[in-house]
Amino acid sequence: MAGPRATILRETPLYVEPDTNSQKVDRVQEGRELVIAETSGPWIRVFANTDVEEINEKDVPVYGREAAPPPVSGWMQARGVVRETTPDGDKVLMGEGASMEILAEDARGPRNAGQSARLLYRRVVELFPNSPLAAEAAWRAADIRWQFEKVDAARLPSAKEREAYLREQLDESELKKVLKLYPRSKQAANAAFELIDNKLCGDWQGQPKCPEKESEYYEKYAAEYPDGPRTAQALYQATYRQAVLGDMFDAESSEKKGGDKKSGAVRNHARELAKQLATKFPTSDYTSRAAALVYKFDQGLAVYGSDRE
Numbered sequence: 001m002a003g004p005r006a007t008i009l010r011e012t013p014l015y016v017e018p019d020t021n022s023q024k025v026d027r028v029q030e031g032r033e034l035v036i037a038e039t040s041g042p043w044i045r046v047f048a049n050t051d052v053e054e055i056n057e058k059d060v061p062v063y064g065r066e067a068a069p070p071p072v073s074g075w076m077q078a079r080g081v082v083r084e085t086t087p088d089g090d091k092v093l094m095g096e097g098a099s100m101e102i103l104a105e106d107a108r109g110p111r112n113a114g115q116s117a118r119l120l121y122r123r124v125v126e127l128f129p130n131s132p133l134a135a136e137a138a139w140r141a142a143d144i145r146w147q148f149e150k151v152d153a154a155r156l157p158s159a160k161e162r163e164a165y166l167r168e169q170l171d172e173s174e175l176k177k178v179l180k181l182y183p184r185s186k187q188a189a190n191a192a193f194e195l196i197d198n199k200l201c202g203d204w205q206g207q208p209k210c211p212e213k214e215s216e217y218y219e220k221y222a223a224e225y226p227d228g229p230r231t232a233q234a235l236y237q238a239t240y241r242q243a244v245l246g247d248m249f250d251a252e253s254s255e256k257k258g259g260d261k262k263s264g265a266v267r268n269h270a271r272e273l274a275k276q277l278a279t280k281f282p283t284s285d286y287t288s289r290a291a292a293l294v295y296k297f298d299q300g301l302a303v304y305g306s307d308r309e
Contacts, residue, residue: 006034006046006083007123009096014074018043025074029112030096031119033126036083037073044078047071082127090128094137097121101140118144135178139187142174146194161202162210169198189228193221206305208248211241219273226280235277236286242270243293244304251305267297 007030014025018040028034028048038045049071082089097120103109104117121144124137131137153159153168161167175191182188196217201210218238222231249263274290281287296303 003035003037003047004083004085005127006036006081007031007093007120007127008034008076009080009082009092009120012076012080014046014048014072014076016074018045018075020077022075026072028076029119030100030116031123033123034081035071039078040075042078043075044081045073045075047073048076082123084127090124090131090133090137093120093124093127094133097124097137097140101144114144114148135182135185135187138174138178138181139190142178142191143194145174146170146197150197159202162205162207164199164201167202172198186229189225190230192225193228193230193234196221204244206248206251208245211244211248215241215245222276232277232281232284232286235273235281236290239270239273239277239290239293240303242266242273243297246270246297247302247304270294270297 008028010030012028014028016023016025026048028046033049034046035048036044036046082092086092097117100110100113100117100120104114110116118141121137121141124131125134125141128134149170153170156168158167172195175195178191179188199217200214204210215238218234218241222234222238225231225234243266245266246263249266250260253260253263270290271294274287274294277284277287277290293303
């Protein structure tokens, strides 16, 4: 639709006429996309997307596709409206999104604070695509959606399946868009790290195959993003899985030959990874955590399956 684009910073009612005594049409959640059709004093007539959640193509059936519900038209008071021409509008939306994200972590915060934060971040990207804040806003919007889906997927029975392909796969489209639009940025590095989630086993079930493959994923990530914001975390995750493999191979040693040799090799690799952390990220908590892992298995303490002690 033609017209200036905008969004709103607070949940606002829509009216049939530019008058608070007229009939209400609907309510518009903060962060929703608006197209301004007309202005009358302190009022604006808008087309507003009032859906609870924007359509996800992944969830649309192949057959019997239905068109997206049309936007609702009505009048609203212009207070709190941020337009694509608003000076420093990108900063305003980014700041409000950050505030909503903090409220989402507070049990006393608004029920839809997380979703509102995500929508506000999306509007930064869409209304101010050339803003220096656009990359960070795109990443935060994608991350919030990823975390919501991750929580939902964890509640499903398939969450405990060993093979990743048997579990509910999270929608990667927004994270991959961050990789495409902002390559080699810290936001792309964050997105690439989260995408590893879809490759992980739901439950190792005591099988070495899972931590072996997962360690490879994290080490590959660390090689591709050697100075990224999640590199220390990736190296720690790889270290932990190598330490776990040592315990798994110890458990096999009483049943199969070669278990002791394999456990020694993976623990040596864990030591190498811990040294990488100490060299590149000496003050990181992940470096200290890796050192604790090495100390444990050097002391003969189990890292995985501690009940065997």
